[in-house]
Amino acid sequence: MDWQAFALSLRLATATTIILLAIAVPLSALLVLGRGRWLAALEAVVTLPMVLPPTVLGFFLLVLLGPRTVIGRGITALLGHPLAFSFDGLVIGSVIYSLPFAVQPLVAGFASVDTALVDAARLLGAGPVRLVLSILVPVARRSLLAAIVLPFLHTVGEFGVVLMLGGDIPGATRTLSIVLYNQVENFDYAAADRTAAILLALSVFALAAIYSTSVNRGARRA
């Protein structure tokens, strides 16, 4: 068992989830509460990683963050190293790749909040930030939970983007999915069994923990 890869996968998923939450909550609120035709275009862009093959997304990011582009050269000058084939680069790739998995449940949750509640809060003087934090998020807390769990698990099991953007560097970019791929390629099916079982158990455990919370059980009974 590659514990280093296991820890790296968890670290990547945690960092991705935290960054995603900070981006997805205001973005989803904007998509639900905002006005203007440009919002449809924004939603399409946000959803794009969901339908784009991960390898294609990884390739685009590899080129974008590499030395061929102004952005890539700028980042390299700023950080002192290129983002491609680094943990930081993986985090950026994972955030973009998992963005729709955080935004979609939040948009659905925020949109399902009774508009009368939103009107009542506005009448009582709530600005956009307070409206989102004190009304939309608590009322749509099931969606918030989904927006945490889905991207986390999605990132733990990520393969295409990781391989294209990060390669296979032990301790830096080698995640459990890459380890599993290597084990299968080397015909080490016994080790692959164990790695796959851990990935499966992690997913089942996280989903079971979430769906057994009082928030979900209570909401379903109601």
Place this chain on the structure above:
Amino acid sequence: MLELAFNARRGSFHLQVECRLACDWTVIFGHSGAGKSTLLRLLAGLGRARRSEPANGRVTFNGNALTDTERSLWLAPGHRYTSLVTQQPALFPHLNAAANVAYGLRGLDRTRRNARVDEMLELVGATDLAFMRPQDLSGGQAQRVALARALAPGPRLLLLDEPFSALDGTASDALLSRLQNWLREGNVQAVMATHDVTDALATSAEVLLLREGRLIAQGPAAEVLTVERERLRERLRTGNA
């Protein structure tokens, strides 16, 4: 004094109202679909125009413009010193009754906020409901708490859209009487929409008669609602009320 001149489209519905409301208590009377709620929402600043649903006009309250589409002025709902209580209480489900009432009291310290919440709950007869969740309240109790929440920030203009529909007649009359005293003491102007002629006649209010989005008549209830009053009297006489 509230002055409004408004022309708004909502889907196929067209609201066109121009009037001046100088009384402390005004009743907008009209049947379902007459445009009462749309008018109150526009006054509250909630019915902001969309490209597909244009709204043009001007609303001033005590000389201050709340809406003036010519100047692209549309004060946000929370900046109009206006509260709106609707038939649907719309209490925040994750907060208890006291926290709902306190929601609009951000500028006060905890002691003054709690005192204000207690005062408002007592006014509407809901002191014993303070720590109950909205889902545990009856329709009438929820409407009382919603009224307390709307009054707590101290509005200068109170808009009521059939707010006591879930209360029985006696409770509704008692609450209305207490509310009117409180509004009078605080010099708060109120506009109440109703389709119930008994509600409209119960107060010595000025009445706006609204039909299909147009203002048909304006004046004392006894004059404007003569036809409705006779119809009610006839129904009471024949026992069909």
